[in-house]
Amino acid sequence: MHSGTVASRSADPKDSRESKNGGRPPLDAVSLAIIEQLQEDGRRPYAAIGKAVGLSEAAVRQRVQKLLDQGVMQIVAVTDPLTVGFRRQAMVGIHVEGDVEAVADALTAMDECEYVVMTAGSFDLMVEIVCEDDDHLLEVINGRIRAVPGVRSTESFVYLKLKKQTYMWGTR
16 A cells, blocks of 8 residues: 555646636645655655755644645545455546536546546546456446446446556646
8 A cells, every 4th residue: 555645736737827726826835845745655744844845843734734625635545456356447438428527427426436537539538447346347337337328438448457556746
């Protein structure tokens, strides 16, 4: 198991930096440095972070709590799905008729859908699903995803081997 920090980023590159932060002013250099410290090790002690960024432990604790409360980042345990009983993962490309947002909302309510993104290109949505086995995968795709009103077609990309999964994109 790996503990990491996931910083939220805007999906629209034409947004200004301020709108990327949900209408809040841009993060300052110290907050960005704290995020980078936590991306390296989500369990790093606040005292060590404070030393690296030039703040007291209490000031780091306050800033981290503010970043969490604002939804700028999450501190989560990132697991290898295979080791916790999920032997089948797939990315599913979805063509939608009608309201893409409504379909995306329906998919986000499914526990197996770990990642739901609206896209430009061949598919309207890309959805990463994590399942216990092939039977579970079939039930999710055929019995639940394809049953969502507006889903026109799906194409599944079953993962054979996960070579890289990281959340170390920094704070560019």
